[in-house]
Amino acid sequence: MEVIYLFLILWYGGLFFQTFFLHRYAAHQSFTMSKTAEKITYVLTWLFQGSNYLSAYGYGVMHRMHHAYADTEQDPHSPKYDENVFSMMWRTKSIYQNINTKKIAVDDKFTKNVPQWYAFDKIASSRISRIIxxxxxxxxxxxxxxTWWLWLLLPIIILMAPIHGVIINWYAHIYGYVNFKVKDTSKNLLPFDFLMMGEAYHNNHHKHGSRANFGVKWHEIDPTYLIMKLLNTLNVIKIKQ
Incomplete structure (x- = not known):
């Protein structure tokens, strides 16, 4: 059972910091927090993502590009322009690394106010950190x-953040339902998002990118937003209206 507990802690813990910090804060800035809280969140993101740690800067810039170029050839990840899941994962990885290491020029509108803690990212994103x-x-x-089948969870744990990305960036552009007519193929993957902490309401998010609550209909409960409301009440963050 210990392996199952670890898997669930890392699945939902890593996913929370991905959607809360990397997505809603770094990319969309749907709330504010102090610099101290920001640095604490960087460390917590590293602790929960571990071997698959993603930089707030690299993720934030790439995700803004995804919204700007959704389902076009300039989209960092789109089922329309990738032959399969694995080719999309590899292309996404390459673009993310090039953005994060600033090997490619990026328009200022994608980098404006995106947080970056370069010294920490250099350690957390290092090969040594991932190996450890x-x-x-x-x-x-x-x-x-x-038992042998528990070992099947190991590669998922090691590559968990990319797997989270694939679920939304591939499958939520192919399967699901639509609440809003948008210019891309984004869909809501689940009517009640017990799996992706609110990220599965992808069509809603593409319609209202900076909205803190990804749920719209009564049954679309966004667990991350509920935690954000609590943190807002405790004055840890301030949700933008």
């Missing part, structure tokens, strides 16, 4: 995996 996290996961499995 992977080794720690393997050691945990050696100690607690009681």
């Amino acid at each position: 996290w992977s080794v720690l996961y393997i050691l945990f499995f050696i100690k607690f995996a009681t």
Whole structure:
């Protein structure tokens, strides 16, 4: 059971910081927080994402480009211009790395106010950091995996953030339902998002990009937004209206 607990903690913990910090804060700035809280959130993102840590700068800039160029040839990830899931993952990885290391020129409108803690990102994104996290996961499995099929969860844990991205950027552009007519193929993957912490309301998000609450209909409960409301009440963050 320890392996299952670890998997669930990393799935929902990593996903929360991806949607809360990288997506809603870095990319869309749907709320504000102090610089101290921002740096604490950087560290927490690294602790929960571990081997698959994503930089707020790289993610934020790339996601803004996704909204601007959704389902066109300039989109960093689109089922319309990638042959399969794996080719999309590889192209996304390459674009993310080029943005994060500033190897390609990016329009100022995509980088404006996107947070970057360069010194920390250099450590958290390093190959050494990723290897150490992977080794720690393997050691945990050696100690607690009681049956062979639990080992199938190991590669998912090591590559969890990219897998989260694929679920939304591939499948939520192919399957699901639509609340709003938009210029792209974004869809709401689940009517009740128990799996992706609100990210599955992708069509809603493409219609209202900077909206803190991704849910629109009564049954579209956004778990991340509920946590954000609590943090707003506690004055940890301030949600923009």
